[in-house]
Amino acid sequence: MGSEIWIVAxxxxxxxxxxxxxxxxxxxxxxxxSAGDVLEDDPxxxxxxxxxxxxxxxxxxxVDKDSRCLTHMFATEIFMHRFLLSSAVRTLDPEEAxxxxxxxxxTCDLTPGGHPLPFKSPRIMRSAIQYVAMNWPYWNRTDGAxxxxxxxxxxxxxxxxxxxxxxxxxILHLLKRATLVQTFGQRNxxxxxxxxxxxxxxxxxxxxxxxxxSPSTPRSIFVYFRGxxxxxxxxxxxxxxxxxxxxxxxxxxKSNPLFDISTDHPPTYYEDMQRSVFCLCPLGWxxxxxxxxxxxxxxxxxxxxxxxxxxxxxDAIPWEEIAVFVAEKDVPSLDTILxxxxxxxxxxxxxxxxxPSMKQAMLFPQPAQAGxxxxxxxxxxxxxxxxxxxxxxxxxxxxxxxxAGPIGDLxxx
Amino acid sequence: MLSLxxxxxxxxxxxxxxxxxxxFSRLFSFSPPTSSSHLNNFPPLPLSYSPPKPLINPxxxxxxxxxxxxxxxxxxxxxxxxxxxETLQAHRILSAVQSEQRRRHISPRLPSPxxxxxIVTPTYSRTFQAVYLSSLAHSLLILPYPVTxxxxxxxxxxxxxxxxxxxxxxxxxxxxxxxxxMPNTWAQRSRVESRMRLMALREIRDQQLDGIIxxxxxxxxxxxxxxxxxxxxxxxxxxSVGILAHTGILEKDIEESxxxxxxxxxxGFPVIGPACNSSGHFVGWRALDxxxxxxxxxxxxxxxxxVVPNQFEWAGFVMNSRLVWEKAEGRPDWVRAFSVGGSVADxxxxxxxxxxxxxxxxxxxxxxxxxxxxxxxxxxxxxxxxKFPTRWIIDKPLQITVPAKxxxxxxxxxxxxxxxxxxxxxxxxxxxxxSKTGRSSRPRHRSRGKRKRESHMNSS
Numbered sequence: 019m020g021s022e023i024w025i026v027a028x029x030x031x032x033x034x035x036x037x038x039x040x041x042x043x044x045x046x047x048x049x050x051x052s053a054g055d056v057l058e059d060d061p062x063x064x065x066x067x068x069x070x071x072x073x074x075x076x077x078x079x080x081v082d083k084d085s086r087c088l089t090h091m092f093a094t095e096i097f098m099h100r101f102l103l104s105s106a107v108r109t110l111d112p113e114e115a116x117x118x119x120x121x122x123x124x125t126c127d128l129t130p131g132g133h134p135l136p137f138k139s140p141r142i143m144r145s146a147i148q149y150v151a152m153n154w155p156y157w158n159r160t161d162g163a164x165x166x167x168x169x170x171x172x173x174x175x176x177x178x179x180x181x182x183x184x185x186x187x188x189i190l191h192l193l194k195r196a197t198l199v200q201t202f203g204q205r206n207x208x209x210x211x212x213x214x215x216x217x218x219x220x221x222x223x224x225x226x227x228x229x230x231x232s233p234s235t236p237r238s239i240f241v242y243f244r245g246x247x248x249x250x251x252x253x254x255x256x257x258x259x260x261x262x263x264x265x266x267x268x269x270x271x272k273s274n275p276l277f278d279i280s281t282d283h284p285p286t287y288y289e290d291m292q293r294s295v296f297c298l299c300p301l302g303w304x305x306x307x308x309x310x311x312x313x314x315x316x317x318x319x320x321x322x323x324x325x326x327x328x329x330x331x332x333d334a335i336p337w338e339e340i341a342v343f344v345a346e347k348d349v350p351s352l353d354t355i356l357x358x359x360x361x362x363x364x365x366x367x368x369x370x371x372x373x374p375s376m377k378q379a380m381l382f383p384q385p386a387q388a389g390x391x392x393x394x395x396x397x398x399x400x401x402x403x404x405x406x407x408x409x410x411x412x413x414x415x416x417x418x419x420x421x422a423g424p425i426g427d428l429x430x431x
Numbered sequence: 432m433l434s435l436x437x438x439x440x441x442x443x444x445x446x447x448x449x450x451x452x453x454x455f456s457r458l459f460s461f462s463p464p465t466s467s468s469h470l471n472n473f474p475p476l477p478l479s480y481s482p483p484k485p486l487i488n489p490x491x492x493x494x495x496x497x498x499x500x501x502x503x504x505x506x507x508x509x510x511x512x513x514x515x516x517e518t519l520q521a522h523r524i525l526s527a528v529q530s531e532q533r534r535r536h537i538s539p540r541l542p543s544p545x546x547x548x549x550i551v552t553p554t555y556s557r558t559f560q561a562v563y564l565s566s567l568a569h570s571l572l573i574l575p576y577p578v579t580x581x582x583x584x585x586x587x588x589x590x591x592x593x594x595x596x597x598x599x600x601x602x603x604x605x606x607x608x609x610x611x612x613m614p615n616t617w618a619q620r621s622r623v624e625s626r627m628r629l630m631a632l633r634e635i636r637d638q639q640l641d642g643i644i645x646x647x648x649x650x651x652x653x654x655x656x657x658x659x660x661x662x663x664x665x666x667x668x669x670x671s672v673g674i675l676a677h678t679g680i681l682e683k684d685i686e687e688s689x690x691x692x693x694x695x696x697x698x699g700f701p702v703i704g705p706a707c708n709s710s711g712h713f714v715g716w717r718a719l720d721x722x723x724x725x726x727x728x729x730x731x732x733x734x735x736x737x738v739v740p741n742q743f744e745w746a747g748f749v750m751n752s753r754l755v756w757e758k759a760e761g762r763p764d765w766v767r768a769f770s771v772g773g774s775v776a777d778x779x780x781x782x783x784x785x786x787x788x789x790x791x792x793x794x795x796x797x798x799x800x801x802x803x804x805x806x807x808x809x810x811x812x813x814x815x816x817x818k819f820p821t822r823w824i825i826d827k828p829l830q831i832t833v834p835a836k837x838x839x840x841x842x843x844x845x846x847x848x849x850x851x852x853x854x855x856x857x858x859x860x861x862x863x864x865x866s867k868t869g870r871s872s873r874p875r876h877r878s879r880g881k882r883k884r885e886s887h888m889n890s891s
Contacts, residue, residue, distance in 0.1 A: 182501070234536035236529040240521050255502075262503035269505060274513045276521050295528055350508040357517040361527040368528070 046373040047366065056334040057375045058389060061396035062106045065403055068115035069102050070154065072122060076146050080126040091219040091308050092125040092134060094201070095168040097382050099123075101392045117197075117399055118156055118165040122146035125171045139177040140190055140423070141431040143167075147192050161417045163409040166197040166399060170219065172304040174200035176209040179303060184209055191422040195409075197402065199395055201306050203328025210328060215398040217391060218330040221311040223381045229288035233317075240276040241356065242294035242318065243267070244287055245309075246302070263323050264300050266349045274353060291316040295364065296342070296356055300324065311380045314340075317371045319364065321356070323349060331379060331394050333401070340370050533575075541662050547577045547642035548658065549635060549752055553627035554649050555613040556588035558813035561595055561823045563649035568599045570653055576662070579642065581634065583607045583627040594822040607634060615731055615815060617738060624648075625782055628745055636755045636769060644752050646745040646784070650809050657805035660797040661749040666763065667788060668795035670805040671704030672747040674719065676737045702804060703740065704747055705796035713796045718742060731815065738810040743783035746808055749797065754787060765790040 077099060081087050087096060099121040102108055109115050124139040150165075151157040157165065169175045175193050176184035185208050189198075193211075202209055203216035247268035249259040256265060271277040279298070284290065291297055297313040301324035310329070313320040320341040322329070329337045337343075344355055370376065378389040386392045411417065421428065550571060554564055564582075571578050584592050586608055596604055609627045614620055628646060635644065643661055647653060657670055677700075706717045721728075721739055729736030753759035755769040767789055785791055798805045813819075 232536075234532060236532060238525060238529070240525060257502040257505060262505040265505040266507065269507045270511045273511070276513065276518060295525065347506070350506055350511075353513065353517055353521075357520040357524065359524075361524050364524060364528065365531055368531075 047369045056397060056401075057379050057394070059393075059397050059400075060388070061393055061400050064400040065107055065116045065396065066109040066114055067102055067105075067107050067117045067119055067396075067399075068109055068112040068156075069099075069119045069121060070150055072120065072146060072149060076122045076142070076149075080123045084126060084128050086128055086132055087123065087126040089222060090128075090132060090134075091221065092170040092201075093220040094170045094199075094217060094382060095121075095123050095125060097220065097384065098168050098199070098392065098395070100384075101386050105386070105392075105396075107396055112154065112156055115156075116164065116403055116405070118150075120146055120150055120165060120167055122167070124169065124177070133179075134171060136171055136177045136179060138431065139171070140187075140427040141429055143175075143177075143190055144192060144427060145431040159411065160405075160409050161195050161411055162193070163195040164405055166199055166215075167193060168199045169193075170199075170201045170217070172202060173209040174198060174202040174214070175211075181303070187424065190427070192418055192420070194418060197399070201330075202304055203330075203332070204305050204324075205326040205328060207326070213402065215395055216328050216330050216332060217395060218311045218380045219306060219308045220382055221308045221315075221380075223383045226288060226312065226315050226381075230316075231289050231292050235293060237293055237295050239278045239290065239294035241271075241278065241296045241298060241321070241352075242290060243277075243279040243298035243300075244282055244284065244290075246281055249303075252303075259303065260301050261325075261346055263346045263349055264302070266346075267298065267300060267323070267352065270350050271353065276353065288312070288316065291318045294318045296321050298323065299341075301327070301346075310341075314371060314380045315377050317368060319367050319371065321352075323352075330391075331398065334394060334397065335376070335379065340367055340376070342367075537659060541659060545576045546662055547579065548574070548661070549640055549642040549644045550578060550580045550647045551583070551628050551631040551644060552580065552647055552649050553583045553609075553624040554588070554592060555585050556591040558817045558819045559650070559811070560588075560591060561819075564592070564595045565598065567647060567649045567651075567653075568596070568602060571602060572599065573655065574658055576658060577603075579603050579605055579640065581605045581607065581631045583609055583631050585609050585612050585623075585627075587612060591822070605634070607631060617729065617732060617810075620732060621741060622782075625745065629781060632755050632769065635752050636757060639756060640752055642752050644750045644755075646748055648746050648808075650811065651746055652807040652809060654805050656798065656803070657749075660805065664749050664751055664797075665795060666751050666754055666766065666793070667784065668749045668797050669705045669801075670747045670749070670797040671702050671717070671801045671803065672740075672744065673804040673807045674701045674703060674740055675807055675809045676701070676724070676739050703742075703744065703808075704804075705794065705801040707796060707800035707802075711800050713792070713794065713800065716743075717801075733812045733814040733817070740808055740810075741783070743785055744808060745783060747806060748784040750784060750787075763793070765793050 077096075081096060087093060099119075102119055102121075112118070122142060124142050125134045125136075127135045127138055129135060147157065147162070167175070169177075171177065172179045173181065173184035175189045175198055176187050177190065178184040178187055188208050189211055198211055198214045199217055200214055201217055201219045203214070204210055245264075246259075247264045248256055253259040256262070259265070267279065271279060278290070278294070291312060295318065297309060297316075297318035297320055299307055299309040299313060299320045299322050301307070305324035305327040310320050310322070312318075321344060322337075322341050323344050323346060325346050329335070329341070342356070342359065344352060348355060375389050378387065379391060379394050382391050552564075552567065554560060568580075571580060580602055582592065582596070582604055584606070589608065592606070596602070596606075607627075607630055609623075609630055611623065611626075613623055632644070634640075643664055645658070645661055660670065661668070701719055703717050703719050705713055706715050708714045719740065719742060724737050724739055727737050729738055753762060754766055756762075757768075765788055767787055769787060781787065785794070788794070
C-alpha cells in the first residue's frame with residue numbers, strides 16, 4: 019500500500035517538473051503533439067532492437083554495385099541499417115529484444131537514369147524473410163509481428179511505382195503482420211497498413227545546410243514551386259500524373275505574379291525557398307515528396323496538395339497547425355485560400371517551423387543526432403510496445419501462407 | 432455468347448487502339464510484361480479505362496465522382512487571372528512577415544530609440560535630375576527612421592527641384608541655395624559638389640542639428656542595410672562602395688576595357704572602402720587603380736566614356752553630427768575642428784570627410800568590416816544639349832506631331848481604288864477599309880507636309 023502511494027507520488031512529481039524544466043524560447047514555439055512533447059523523447063532505454071546478420075548480397079553488395087543508392091531519396095533504408103548497428107538501442111542478445119530488424123535493401127536496383135526498379139524487390143524481400151525464418155526461431159514465433167522493415171519506395175511494400183499496379187498487387191503477403199517503416203502514406207489505401215510508421219524521404223542534410231542564408235533576408239516570394247507540371251514521358255495525354263493537380267496549378271496560376279512556379283532547375287533553389295512564405299508540395303506519381311522536408315528545414319510553410327495523405331510522424335507532429343492543406347478539387351482557388359489566411363496564423367506557423375526540434379525530426383544526419391528522424395522512428399516503435407499477447411503464436415499455429423501472391427514473386431532470388 | 436462478347440470487345444479495343452495510334456502504344460510501352468500472361472500478346476486494358484475526355488474542362492461541367500486512380504480532369508477556373516484585392520492582401524501578408532523578420536533579427540542589434548538621420552544631397556537641374564532625386568526620395572520614405580533631408584542646389588535650379596520635391600510632402604526637407612553654378616566637366620563638378628556638401632555641414636554646425644550625417648548622392652543606389660549599420664556609428668564610419676563605372680557606355684566598349692582591367696575585384700567591378708585583415712581589424716583602404724581607365728575617361732558631363740570616382744568619395748561616409756559642432760561633449764581629440772567659414776580659401780582644404788579627422792585609423796568600418804557592399808556609385812548623365820520638358824510633364828497637346836519612321840500599319844500606295852457605291856452586305860468591310868486608308872493616308876500627307884515645313888525650319 020505504502021509503496022503504491024510512493025510510486026504515484028513519484029509519477030505526479032515527474033509530470034509537474036517536466037514542463038518547468040523545458041523553458042520556451044522567445045521566437046519559436048514548442049510543438050505539443052497529440053501525445054505530448056514527443057519529439058524530444060529519448061528512445062534509449064525504452065526498447066531493444068536486434069539486427070539480423072544477413073549475407074552481403076542483401077545489403078552491402080547492392081550498395082557496392084551502385085553507390086547512387088546512398089544519395090537518392092530512398093536512402094533511408096541504408097542509413098537506418100547503419101544507424102542501428104551502432105545505436106545504443108541495439109542488443110546482441112535476441113532473447114531480450116523487443117523488435118527485430120532485417121537489413122534488406124529493396125530499393126537499390128537502379129536504372130541508368132537512377133530510378134529504382136521494383137520488379138525484383140518482392141523476391142528479394144521473400145528471400146530475406148526465408149533466410150531469417152530458417153536461421154532464427156524468432157520469425158516463426160510471431161510470424162513476423164515483432165519484426166519491422168524499411169520499405170521507402172513509392173508505394174511502400176506494394177513494390178511498384180504505378181499506382182494501379184501497386185493497388186492490384188497489394189502489400190506483400192509475408193509482411194502482413196510486420197511493422198512497416200515507409201515514406202508512403204495515404205488514408206484508405208491498400209498500400210498503407212494499419213500501424214505503419216510514416217517517415218520523411220531522405221534529403222541530404224549537409225547539402226541543405228550548405229545553402230542556408232541569413233534569417234534576416236526578407237521573405238519576398240509569396241508562393242514558390244519548382245518541378246514538373248506535366249510528365250510527358252510517362253503521361254503523354256495528361257490527366258494521370260498527379261491526378262491532374264499539378265497541371266491545374268500551372269494552368270490557373272502561370273500568369274499570377276504572386277506565384278513563382280516553373281520547371282526550372284535553378285542553382286539557387288534552396289536559397290529561394292528561404293525567401294518564400296509558402297512552398298507548394300503537391301503530389302506527383304506518389305503523394306509524398308522531398309519538398310516537405312526542404313520546406314520544413316528552410317522555414318517555408320508547406321502547402322500540401324494531396325488528398326488523404328498521411329504525413330511523416332503524424333502522431334507526434336501536429337501537421338494541421340504547421341502546414342496548409344488544400345484539397346485537390348480546390349486547386350483553382352488556391353490564391354483565394356492562401357491570401358485569406360490571417361497574418362497572425364501565418365506568423366504562428368513560421369514560429370512552429372523555426373523550432374529546431376521540428377527541423378531535426380525531418381532529417382537523417384550522419385552521424386545520428388538527438389531528436390532526428392532515426393530517433394523518431396525508434397520513438398514510434400517504442401510507442402507500440404509492449405506487444406499484445408496475440409502477437410505470440412501458439413505452438414503449431416500458422417497465420418502466413420507462404421505461397422500467396424503473384425506467381426512471379428515465388429521465384430527464388 | 433460469351434466468346435462473341437469477348438471477340439466484339441477485342442475488335443472494339445483493336446479499332447480504338449488503331450485510332451489512337453502511337454500515343455496509345457506509348458502509354459503501355461513501359462509497363463512490364465506480366466508473368467501471368469494467360470491473355471494473348473495483346474496489351475491489357477485497365478478495367479477503368481474510359482474514352483479520352485477533353486483535356487481542359489471549365490468548372491461549369493457537372494461534377495462527377497472522381498476515381499481514385501486513372502485519368503482525371505484538369506480543372507481551370509473560367510477567369511484564371513489574379514484578383515487585385517487578393518494581391519493586395521498577399522502584399523499585406525508579405526509586409527507582416529518581413530516586419531516580423533526585421534523585429535526578430537535586425538532590431539535587437541540596433542539602438543532604441545532609433546537615431547535621426549541627416550541626409551546631405553547636392554543636386555542641380557538637368558535631364559536626369561527627376562529620375563535620381565525622386566528615386567532617392569522613395570528610398571528615404573521607406574526608411575523606418577526619422578530623416579531630415581538637406582538638399583543643396585545652385586541658385587538657378589530652385590524651380591525644378593521644387594517641382595520634384597513637391598511630390599513628397601511627407602519628407603522633411605531643408606533646402607540650401609549655393610551661390611554659383613554647376614560646371615560642365617566631371618572634375619569641376621565634383622569640386623563644386625564638395626563645396627555644396629560643406630555648405631550643408633556648416634548649416635548643421637550653425638543650427639546644431641543632431642543626428643547621423645549620411646552623404647547620399649542622388650544618382651547612387653543605397654541599400655537599406657547601409658542605414659541599419661549607420662545607426663551604430665560612434666563618430667565617423669565608412670562603408671564599402673561598389674563602383675559601376677561602365678554605366679552609360681556601349682557593350683562593345685565594355686568588353687575591350689574588361690579584358691585589360693585587372694584591378695577590379697573578383698566581383699567584376701571595383702570596390703572602394705575600408706579593408707580589414709583576417710582577424711577583423713581595420714587596416715587600410717581599398718583604392719581605385721585608374722591606370723586601366725586612361726584614354727577612356729569622359730571629361731565632359733554627358734560625354735560617352737567611363738566616369739570614375741575620386742580616390743575618396745564623400746558617398747559611403749557616415750558621421751555623427753557632433754563631429755562638426757563647435758562644442759560637443761565627449762568629442763575625441765583626433766577630430767579636427769570644423770571651422771570652415773565660407774570663403775574659398777577655407778573650403779579647398781577639405782575635399783573628403785577624412786580631412787575632418789587627424790587620425791584616419793579611428794574610422795569605423797561598416798558592413799561586416801567592409802566585406803559587404805552597402806551602396807553603389809553610379810554617374811550617368813544625358814548629353815549637355817539634351818532637352819526635357821519642364822517638370823517632366825506634357826500637359827498641353829503638342830503643337831507638332833511627327834510620326835515615327837516605321838509605322839505599325841503597312842504603307843499604302845498613294846492611288847487607292849475606293850469603291851464609291853458599296854453594297855449593304857459589304858458595308859462594314861468597306862467602312863473598315865475606308866477608315867484604314869483614311870488613317871494611313873492622313874498622317875502620310877501630313878508628314879509629307881510637316882517634313883517639308885521642318886526642312887524649311889532647319890534650313891532657315
